[in-house]
Amino acid sequence: MNVSxxxxxxxxxxxxxxxxxxxxxxxxxxxxxRLVKRVDVPGWRRGKAPRHILERHVGKRAxxxxxxxxxxxxxxxxxxxxLCLDVVGEPEFKDITFEPGExxxxxxxxxxxxxAQPGDYKSLAIPFPEISVSRxxxxxxxxxxxxxxxxxxxxxADRPLKEGxxxxxxxxxxxxxxxxxxxxxxxxxxxAGSEEHPLIxxxxxxxxxxxxxxxxxxxxxxxVRATKPEEKTxxxxxxxxxxxxxxxxxxxxxxxxxxxxxxxxxxxGEAVTPEGETRTVExxxxxxxxxxxxxxxxTDEEFLREVGKPSMEEMEKDMESFIKSQKxxxxxxxHTEKVEDALLEKGSVEIPDVMIENRTRTLLDDFLRDLExxxxxxxxxxxxxxxxxxxxxxxLKERAKRQIKLELILDAIAENExxxxxxxxxxxxxxxxxxxxGRDEDTVKATLExxxxxxxxxxxxxxxxxxxxxxxxxxxxxxxxVPEVAVKPEAVEDKGAGEAGEVQGRxxxxxxxxxxxxxxxxxxxxxxxxxxxxS
Amino acid sequence: xxxxxxxxxxxxxxxxxxxADMEKxxxxxxxxxxxxxxxxxxxxxxxxxxxxxxxxxxxxxGKPRRMxxxxxxxxxxxxxxxxxxxxxxxxxxxxx
Numbered sequence: 351m352n353v354s355x356x357x358x359x360x361x362x363x364x365x366x367x368x369x370x371x372x373x374x375x376x377x378x379x380x381x382x383x384r385l386v387k388r389v390d391v392p393g394w395r396r397g398k399a400p401r402h403i404l405e406r407h408v409g410k411r412a413x414x415x416x417x418x419x420x421x422x423x424x425x426x427x428x429x430x431x432x433l434c435l436d437v438v439g440e441p442e443f444k445d446i447t448f449e450p451g452e453x454x455x456x457x458x459x460x461x462x463x464x465x466a467q468p469g470d471y472k473s474l475a476i477p478f479p480e481i482s483v484s485r486x487x488x489x490x491x492x493x494x495x496x497x498x499x500x501x502x503x504x505x506x507a508d509r510p511l512k513e514g515x516x517x518x519x520x521x522x523x524x525x526x527x528x529x530x531x532x533x534x535x536x537x538x539x540x541x542a543g544s545e546e547h548p549l550i551x552x553x554x555x556x557x558x559x560x561x562x563x564x565x566x567x568x569x570x571x572x573x574v575r576a577t578k579p580e581e582k583t584x585x586x587x588x589x590x591x592x593x594x595x596x597x598x599x600x601x602x603x604x605x606x607x608x609x610x611x612x613x614x615x616x617x618x619g620e621a622v623t624p625e626g627e628t629r630t631v632e633x634x635x636x637x638x639x640x641x642x643x644x645x646x647x648x649t650d651e652e653f654l655r656e657v658g659k660p661s662m663e664e665m666e667k668d669m670e671s672f673i674k675s676q677k678x679x680x681x682x683x684x685h686t687e688k689v690e691d692a693l694l695e696k697g698s699v700e701i702p703d704v705m706i707e708n709r710t711r712t713l714l715d716d717f718l719r720d721l722e723x724x725x726x727x728x729x730x731x732x733x734x735x736x737x738x739x740x741x742x743x744x745x746l747k748e749r750a751k752r753q754i755k756l757e758l759i760l761d762a763i764a765e766n767e768x769x770x771x772x773x774x775x776x777x778x779x780x781x782x783x784x785x786x787x788g789r790d791e792d793t794v795k796a797t798l799e800x801x802x803x804x805x806x807x808x809x810x811x812x813x814x815x816x817x818x819x820x821x822x823x824x825x826x827x828x829x830x831x832v833p834e835v836a837v838k839p840e841a842v843e844d845k846g847a848g849e850a851g852e853v854q855g856r857x858x859x860x861x862x863x864x865x866x867x868x869x870x871x872x873x874x875x876x877x878x879x880x881x882x883x884x885s
Numbered sequence: 886x887x888x889x890x891x892x893x894x895x896x897x898x899x900x901x902x903x904x905a906d907m908e909k910x911x912x913x914x915x916x917x918x919x920x921x922x923x924x925x926x927x928x929x930x931x932x933x934x935x936x937x938x939x940x941x942x943x944x945x946x947g948k949p950r951r952m953x954x955x956x957x958x959x960x961x962x963x964x965x966x967x968x969x970x971x972x973x974x975x976x977x978x979x980x981x
Contacts, residue, residue, distance in 0.1 A: 393900025403899065 353429040361464035361702045365441075367429050369454040373421070378450060381417035410450075418448045426458050436463040439704030461702035466758035468766070469696030471820060476688050477830035479681050483673045491669045499656050502539075502643040507562045509642065513543035516643040517557055521550060524634035527569060531633050536640065556637055565638045571630050678833060682821075685832065689821040690756055697759035701751065709750035714743065760813040769819065771811030779807050886919050893920045893928040897978065898964065907978060910969045918944065918963040925965045936970040 352368040382401045391399040391407045405413055426441055441458040448454050502516060511517055516539045523531035533550075540547060542557035551570040560566060650662060659665040721731055732738065764770070784794040798804050825832045895915040897903075903913040916925055922940040929937050942965045947958035969975070 393898070393903075395901060398901050400904070 351425065351428065353432055355433050358459070361462055361700055363435060363460055363462050365426070365429050365433065365458045365460065367425050367456055369425055371451050371453055374448065374450060374452065374454050377417040377421040378413060380420065381413055385413060385416050414448055418446060421454065422446060422456055435460065437461070438463050438702060439708065461704045464699050464701060464758060466697050466699035466755070466762040468693070468759045468762045469698065471693060471696060471763055474689065474692050474820065474824040475828040476685065476692065476824040477828035478685050478825040478832045481674060481677050481681055483670050483677070487673055488666050488669050491673055492665060495657065496647060496653055499653060500645050500647045503646050505562070505642040505644055510559045510561050511542045511557050511639070511642050513558055514645070515542050516540065516645065517542060517639050518641040519557070520638045520640055521553065522636045524567065524636055527634040528631045529572070529633050550635060553635070553637060557639065560639045562639050562642050565636060567634060567636045570633045570635055572633065573628050573630050682832065685825065686817060686821045689817065689824055693759050693820070694752065694755055697755065699755055699758045701754050705754055706747060706750050709754055710743065710747045713746040713750055717746065757813060760816045763820065764812045764816040767816070769812060769816050771808050771815055775811045776804070776808055779811065888917055888920060888924065890928040890931055893917050893924050894932060910973055911966060912969070912975055912978065913964060913966050916963050916965045918961055920963065925967065929967050933975045935973045935975060937967055938970050939968040941966045
């Protein structure tokens with residue numbers, strides 16, 4: 351086989367391949383053997399027709415095309431391996447000459463992974479922010495923990511509710527207001543006081559002073575956006591009747607439209623849209639207190655017992671260190687993002703369109719999968735957010751460009767600096783995948799190697815390692831180095847686990863590779879699509 | 886009926902079965918439905934320059950077919966299985 355390549359603009363390579371007539375003859379024989387099993391020739395059982403009969407029946411061209419369909423990609427793959435090309439998309443074949451008795455010739459135009467110019471990354475100087483934890487933050491943290499450990503005590507029947515206490519109530523929508531709300535159900539743990547209930551305005555305030563079993567009527571005020579009479583909204587003036595069981599926001603209607611609806615209602619006095627005119631409508635409700643509760647905050651003793659600390663000083667110390675570690679983690683993330691931005695600004699690369707398209711498709715699939723997990727239909731999401739497919743795809747395309755550019759820059763830096771992921775790091779990822787999939791580690795490794803995913807894992811680990819190195823150096827150069835604890839969180843047990851976790855996360859979303867149909871590592875080893883590799 | 890040689894032999898029949906027979910010197914043709922064994926023998930001998938030992942014929946009646954409302958039939962056919970003299974072959978038939 352004769353192979354030659356020519357580099358083209360746009361990170362494309364044109365491969366020219368030539369193979370002997372003997373190869374063509376063999377390819378035709380193979381094509382005949384495949385085709386004869388599929389084609390019904392009159393007078394012959396399937397698979398029994400001799401080649402000349404089949405050729406006469408389907409035509410010589412059809413046989414050649416069948417042979418070509420298999421032979422050309424096979425030769426292309428051999429040529430790709432011979433030239434050691436890092437291909438990132440499907441080849442475009444052209445000028446194919448496939449005739450019996452003649453050499454097979456064709457050209458293939460393929461997009462290859464471009465090499466980025468990382469720019470002057472060695473002069474990056476980005477200070478790592480100072481991390482401090484104030485006394486107030488520690489107290490706030492302890493207060494939140496204490497509140498999470500609080501429990502509710504049932505109040506005596508004759509004790510009225512005070513502000514900040516809770517009640518289980520039954521609320522019913524009544525006639526008589528400007529709008530009426532179809533509502534007749536219980537609500538668990540409504541807080542009495544000034545904090546408005548999200549659905550029923552006025553309920554929280556009404557509860558203050560009520561006792562168990564007591565019933566009161568009150569008026570809720572909804573702020574709604576006034577709409578034009580011809581505009582179709584959930585306009586529901588009072589007086590009519592609809593089916594039972596609707597939540598607030600679905601009001602009864604009768605008579606002429608008023609141009610206001612509870613669909614757009616808010617319980618506050620603020621306008622719904624700055625430009626739209628708003629008005630207030632009233633609805634009548636009846637509330638019955640079914641049970642009243644007071645919140646019991648644990649005493650210092652109870653609190654320390656619950657959290658398993660010997661003293662409040664110890665608790666404060668632990669809380670401070672916890673808040674600090676969280677802040678450091680956030681700061682590290684923000685720092686690496688800044689480094690990424692700087693690298694993107696300094697670096698340059700010409701990305702083939704196919705890479706962007708593939709990555710955009712992957713991101714879109716992830717996005718749709720996330721929506722499905724949340725139980726939201728894509729059309730509902732578009733309606734609620736007011737976005738269009740075009741804007742979403744365009745945003746994802748920008749993200750794809752950013753991701754790819756960063757990856758290519760990191761690859762180039764890794765090559766310059768001789769950075770490579772260690773075997774222990776790769777093994778940490780594989781073992782994580784195996785653990786999550788509940789499979790044997792060696793089997794998982796063999797499967798991943800067979801499917802060619804291991805290269806992706808190594809590449810991702812190398813990128814993480816490179817970014818980490820640059821981020822650390824940039825902070826050091828700026829005179830504000832990264833504290834050791836920020837880079838290695840306490841949970842990290844072995845050297846590679848931090849990076850391994852990141853890579854595993856990226857593999858879940860299928861970002862490790864952009865070649866061909868992307869599968870997550872979990873799917874590669876037999877999990878259900880979308881199940882991911884992390885529990 | 887006055888038939889020319891080429892009216893008599895319509896086409897060779899090449900199927901899995903007849904191909905196997907060809908190796909034994911027996912060739913199958915579709916022939917004119919009114920052709921006699923003698924006419925077939927003469928036609929094969931003259932056209933293919935071989936000697937014929939035996940001719941077996943069979944008539945294949947047309948099959949009923951329908952074009953919408955209108956009933957019809959496919960044309961009737963006649964098949965002739967011609968056995969050549971020992972060692973004789975019709976050249977070019979292998980690739981037919």
